[in-house]
Amino acid sequence: MTNESHHIVCPQCRAINRVQPGRESQATCGKCKSKVFENQPLELVGPTFDRHIAKSTLPVLVDFYSPSCGPCLMMGPEFAKAAETLYPDVRLAKVDTSAEGAIASRFGIQAVPTLILFNGGREIARQSGAMGAKDLVNWTRSSL
Template sequence: MTTDNRLIVCPHCGAVNRIHPGREAEAACGKCHAKVFEDHPLELVGSTFDRHIAKSEVPILVDFYSPTCGPCLMMGPQFADAAKTLFPRVRLAKIDTSAEQAVAARYGIRAVPTLILFRDGREIARQSGAMNARDIEAWTRQHV
């Protein structure tokens, strides 16, 4: 086994998988055999959020949103489009701040939508306000 492998958390069962760089797009989970990495945003909750942020070695861009927020609803499809373009370099995920208030409070989310880019378990960049897909992609590439 080489040390080049990266850890990626399975979005289906939560198992941590070692994936060779460049094989993220086709990799299957060693536990549940589902795809480990897909080209659409993951919907996270408190426990899955913590596991993905702490255990994944792939950068994760998280959209902190509320389902009752107009700008969040407008940005949702743009975020999904950005996921297709950024795949598999960056995993995109969403977390509902009204349902997961403890996570939102821990990260000091005061306005939605707010994007936070995580790498190696740490926040590396933050941006508040709605953006289109091109701006999300450019902003993410600037920080990865």
Template sequence: MPESRHERQPAHVCPHCQSVNRVPAAKLADQPNCGRCQPPLFTGAPIELTTATFTRHVERSDIPLLVDFWAPWCGPCKMMAPQFQQDARLLEPKVRLAKVDTEAEPQLATRFGIRSIPTLALFRGGREIARQAGAMGAKDIVRWASSAVVS
């Protein structure tokens, strides 16, 4: 049955211009572009979030947001970074991956009570639904995120 024009289409925040785009779930596999600035909405890479952009992505997007809280001086964070990068290609567009540098954005680390890094936090519907501290391998990240999204 075709989608009615009155049905609400899922919202996705553009990682480039931060505008909210409405894209039917069936069209996400077609690699949609932002209606405002035109680059792809999903790039297969984690996006960098700041205090200014974080809330918009958590509250305005209808897909889960997996955030890696990290710091440039953290050895385990550096070891996990390529795994997290790889997982963006596997999980998008079902889950958006993002990174928050806790050194550059200490307000976000404080707001979410980040006590150790790396810490992965999964958000859906504007709230945190799961958290995992410590470095993980690529397969473990995908498995953990997928099981948390389903539950």
């Protein structure tokens, strides 16, 4: 990582916050005073999805899942472990494809779970199928 500050979107009010590298765990939103970035997956919906993908300077790994999918349910805890390991270099997020069909359709999600890694607002890597935490971390790091 460089010494340049990161732009991180607040999960509560969606304000864009400038955060110095190494200060991610202490950062609070300048607008609503909520914690800006934690080491756990963030659930994204509609407008929050676009804001986080387009405005964050950190890479964002999104798990497109369905709550009725067995492999998705098995991968959920592994995704949370990967979030702890990848923190603070990558934000991990989840999108429920059954509730957010428009987002799933826009990205051509045909099978769940599907992982998409975004960087600078662009998709840079995609992987379908459940993975363990170690494989998630290795795949993410090798894709950056």
